[in-house]
Amino acid sequence: MAIAAFSPPLDPVGNSVRAQAAVAAVARALALNPFGPAPAPR
Numbered sequence: 001m002a003i004a005a006f007s008p009p010l011d012p013v014g015n016s017v018r019a020q021a022a023v024a025a026v027a028r029a030l031a032l033n034p035f036g037p038a039p040a041p042r
Contacts, residue, residue: 037039
């Protein structure tokens, strides 16, 4: 799976602040964790 998002403003290292928040919200809603086990099939 891949998600790409961009929206100003940028943080000090050049990452989109709003996009980081949006991707985090999607990950929470879908119970995704890049460091955890794969979710069980539905």
